Amino acid sequence: MASSESTTQMKVVHGDAGYILEDVPHLSDYVPNLPTYPNPLRSNPAYSVVKQYFVHMEDTVPQKVVVHKDGPRGVHFRRAGPRQKVYFRSDDVVACIVTCGGLCPGLNTVIREIVCGLSYMYGVDKVLGIDGGYRGFYSKNTIDLTPKVVNDIHKRGGTILGTSRGGHDTSKIVDSIQDRGINQVYIIGGDGTQRGAAVIYEEVRRRGLKVSIAGIPKTIDNDIPVIDRSFGFDTAVEEAQRAINAAHVEAESVENGIGVVKLMGRYSGFIAMYATLASRDVDCCLIPESPFHLEGKGGLFEFTKKRLKENGHMVIVIAEGAGQDLLTESMQDVDQKDASGNKLLQDVGLWISHKIKDHFAKENKMAIVLKYIDPTYMIRAIPSNASDSVYCTLLAQSAVHGAMAGYTGFTAGLVNGRHTYIPLNRITERMNKVVITDRMWARLLSSTNQPSFLKPKDVHEVKKAEQPPAQLLEGGNCNGGAEEAKKVEQIPTQLLESKIN
Ligand SMILES: Nc1ncnc2c1ncn2[C@@H]1O[C@H](COP(=O)(O)OP(=O)(O)O)[C@@H](O)[C@H]1O
Ligand SMILES: O=P(O)(O)OC[C@H]1O[C@](O)(COP(=O)(O)O)[C@@H](O)[C@@H]1O
Numbered sequence: 001m002a003s004s005e006s007t008t009q010m011k012v013v014h015g016d017a018g019y020i021l022e023d024v025p026h027l028s029d030y031v032p033n034l035p036t037y038p039n040p041l042r043s044n045p046a047y048s049v050v051k052q053y054f055v056h057m058e059d060t061v062p063q064k065v066v067v068h069k070d071g072p073r074g075v076h077f078r079r080a081g082p083r084q085k086v087y088f089r090s091d092d093v094v095a096c097i098v099t100c101g102g103l104c105p106g107l108n109t110v111i112r113e114i115v116c117g118l119s120y121m122y123g124v125d126k127v128l129g130i131d132g133g134y135r136g137f138y139s140k141n142t143i144d145l146t147p148k149v150v151n152d153i154h155k156r157g158g159t160i161l162g163t164s165r166g167g168h169d170t171s172k173i174v175d176s177i178q179d180r181g182i183n184q185v186y187i188i189g190g191d192g193t194q195r196g197a198a199v200i201y202e203e204v205r206r207r208g209l210k211v212s213i214a215g216i217p218k219t220i221d222n223d224i225p226v227i228d229r230s231f232g233f234d235t236a237v238e239e240a241q242r243a244i245n246a247a248h249v250e251a252e253s254v255e256n257g258i259g260v261v262k263l264m265g266r267y268s269g270f271i272a273m274y275a276t277l278a279s280r281d282v283d284c285c286l287i288p289e290s291p292f293h294l295e296g297k298g299g300l301f302e303f304t305k306k307r308l309k310e311n312g313h314m315v316i317v318i319a320e321g322a323g324q325d326l327l328t329e330s331m332q333d334v335d336q337k338d339a340s341g342n343k344l345l346q347d348v349g350l351w352i353s354h355k356i357k358d359h360f361a362k363e364n365k366m367a368i369v370l371k372y373i374d375p376t377y378m379i380r381a382i383p384s385n386a387s388d389s390v391y392c393t394l395l396a397q398s399a400v401h402g403a404m405a406g407y408t409g410f411t412a413g414l415v416n417g418r419h420t421y422i423p424l425n426r427i428t429e430r431m432n433k434v435v436i437t438d439r440m441w442a443r444l445l446s447s448t449n450q451p452s453f454l455k456p457k458d459v460h461e462v463k464k465a466e467q468p469p470a471q472l473l474e475g476g477n478c479n480g481g482a483e484e485a486k487k488v489e490q491i492p493t494q495l496l497e498s499k500i501n
């Protein structure tokens, strides 16, 4: 017997054998008597030959693909794609696109594909670009976007619309949406942006407006949960190889050479982990999720000395959010935040470089040559690579199909290789992090052959985190229903949620 419960953010349907559908809201949930129209794709020559092109209304995608024989079927998301019926007539659509937060490779590709998707698939020709992030809704003029205007933009890094942090004023934004007659809002951004999208959706719903709010998750750090990976991540990892190569060449060209490379990753060390695994030249990878110490037995200095003795050189990759606790101990903690409220981090790369130099100069009397490379902005200011470009295209098209079908308050996302619509609150309720008790981190440790640097107290924390159901700790499908989600919240966050494995 199916049962259901719903909030404004998510509709949960329970089916047989522990099946759960975490469904996204629909305009018809709060706007009565909405007319529907046949999907214009039916007569589109590109699609009319494709059998079963329209997604079956009952199609859902499981969040967890590794299952046990007697286990529950678990959480599912609605499958993305075109529906037989749409809730907008092409001529009535006024869409807008906004990009917020930090840059990420592929932003322009997503913008391009939303504009072209709306135009070529649905015959929509009114698409407005919002200038400079959320504040552009109420402080700037809009930019007309046509397939011609966006034709070449995917070859450029950044976002042609501009971006910003802060400036989210919900009522001013929704006033602007109303005043301009906008009825589809495409919001491209990270965790902060999707939180902002959720508030906009709530306000739109409170006002009873027929406006679809569609999120497209953007994060170079890959810190958004549920989805397999974020667009731009692959490109960033690839670009990071150039910095690591340079560090390696510099380090191996001198006696006791050390190359230190800082990569992005405020709270999640995915870029550092994947760039390390890809490179094979890295001796040590340090990420925010895995505590480390410098001095004494099992510390970084001891390992550095050992590696230099063995190999004559060493490459260290450090994520920008790693070791921030050590920095605050040794430097004054300046609790500065950016305009969105994100903590501004101190430069851990510079700090660790000084610490290593000081250590070998003072205590060990060992001459080292250290080169510090900070390519952080270089890895995100580039256009997306081929695989990310394809991914961006599919995400953009998914979002367009979803909005046209009347879904709202959703994020388009890839789950186990399938495109889905995910409720916004599932995306914003926690952060995707490298799980250091997971096999992927173990693979990294065995690939670099670095120590784990964990102290007994850290090991205790890790063991404590192993108490919840094993499936919570298995990377790649760290998920469950609301109950499981609650349990997850009780575990130190640095030990949780790994979606890439
Ligand atoms: N809790 C929130 N409610 C509403 N808006 C938010 C919230 N958090 C962030 N925002 C807005 O989202 C935008 C981007 O957020 P930010 O954290 O800078 O980047 P990202 O989306 O990449 O994580 C900013 O304009 C910010 O004001
Ligand atoms: O762009 P800024 O303000 O310099 O911030 C840099 C931060 O942005 C990021 O690139 C991504 O952050 P968001 O995805 O949250 O925007 C972080 O890795 C980095 O710490």
Ligand SMILES: [Mg+2]
Binding pocket: 101, 190, 191, 192
């Ligand atoms: Mg963020």
